[in-house]
Amino acid sequence: MYVCICNGITEEMVEKVASNSKSEKEILSRLGIGSSCGICVLDAVSKINSKLKNKTGQNTSTPKSNTAISN
Numbered sequence: 001m002y003v004c005i006c007n008g009i010t011e012e013m014v015e016k017v018a019s020n021s022k023s024e025k026e027i028l029s030r031l032g033i034g035s036s037c038g039i040c041v042l043d044a045v046s047k048i049n050s051k052l053k054n055k056t057g058q059n060t061s062t063p064k065s066n067t068a069i070s071n
Protein backbone atom coordinates (compact mmCIF):
# COMPACT_ATOMS: atom_id res chain seq x y z
CA MET A 1 0.00 0.00 0.00
CA TYR A 2 1.25 3.47 -0.85
CA VAL A 3 2.07 5.91 1.94
CA CYS A 4 3.08 8.73 -0.42
CA ILE A 5 1.64 8.53 -3.92
CA CYS A 6 3.56 11.52 -5.30
CA ASN A 7 6.89 9.88 -4.54
CA GLY A 8 5.83 6.24 -4.91
CA ILE A 9 6.66 5.40 -1.28
CA THR A 10 5.13 2.18 0.03
CA GLU A 11 4.63 0.85 3.56
CA GLU A 12 7.30 -1.74 2.83
CA MET A 13 9.80 1.01 2.01
CA VAL A 14 8.89 2.79 5.25
CA GLU A 15 9.37 -0.43 7.23
CA LYS A 16 12.78 -0.99 5.67
CA VAL A 17 14.00 2.55 6.40
CA ALA A 18 12.40 2.54 9.88
CA SER A 19 14.48 -0.51 10.78
CA ASN A 20 17.64 1.62 10.78
CA SER A 21 16.28 5.07 11.60
CA LYS A 22 15.74 6.72 14.95
CA SER A 23 13.03 9.30 14.34
CA GLU A 24 10.02 10.04 12.19
CA LYS A 25 11.77 13.15 10.87
CA GLU A 26 14.72 11.07 9.69
CA ILE A 27 12.43 8.61 7.90
CA LEU A 28 10.40 11.37 6.23
CA SER A 29 13.59 13.04 5.06
CA ARG A 30 15.31 9.88 3.83
CA LEU A 31 12.30 8.80 1.77
CA GLY A 32 11.18 12.25 0.66
CA ILE A 33 7.69 11.68 2.04
CA GLY A 34 5.64 14.87 1.82
CA SER A 35 8.10 16.68 -0.44
CA SER A 36 5.51 17.30 -3.17
CA CYS A 37 1.85 17.96 -2.30
CA GLY A 38 2.27 17.17 1.41
CA ILE A 39 -1.17 15.61 1.83
CA CYS A 40 0.35 12.33 2.98
CA VAL A 41 2.40 13.64 5.91
CA LEU A 42 -0.07 13.21 8.79
CA ASP A 43 -0.96 9.65 7.80
CA ALA A 44 2.70 8.84 7.11
CA VAL A 45 3.77 10.12 10.54
CA SER A 46 1.08 7.96 12.15
CA LYS A 47 2.31 4.87 10.28
CA ILE A 48 5.95 5.69 11.02
CA ASN A 49 5.27 6.12 14.73
CA SER A 50 3.52 2.77 14.74
CA LYS A 51 6.52 1.13 13.07
CA LEU A 52 8.98 2.81 15.46
CA LYS A 53 6.82 1.81 18.41
CA ASN A 54 6.81 -1.80 17.24
CA LYS A 55 10.56 -1.66 16.68
CA THR A 56 11.40 -0.37 20.15
CA GLY A 57 8.37 -1.50 22.10
CA GLN A 58 8.04 2.08 23.27
CA ASN A 59 5.52 4.84 22.77
CA THR A 60 7.07 7.41 20.38
CA SER A 61 4.15 9.80 20.35
CA THR A 62 4.67 13.33 21.60
CA PRO A 63 4.10 13.44 25.35
CA LYS A 64 1.33 15.65 26.61
CA SER A 65 2.34 18.47 28.89
CA ASN A 66 1.52 18.09 32.57
CA THR A 67 2.52 21.66 33.28
CA ALA A 68 -0.09 23.55 35.26
CA ILE A 69 -0.63 27.25 34.66
CA SER A 70 -0.37 29.24 37.85
CA ASN A 71 -0.87 32.91 38.57
Ligand code: FES
Binding pocket: 003, 004, 005, 006, 007, 033, 034, 035, 036, 037, 038, 039, 040, 041
Ligand atom coordinates in the same frame (compact mmCIF):
# COMPACT_ATOMS: atom_id res chain seq x y z
S1 FES B 1 1.24 12.13 -1.55
FE1 FES B 1 3.11 12.45 -0.51
S2 FES B 1 3.84 14.38 -1.24
FE2 FES B 1 1.98 14.03 -2.30
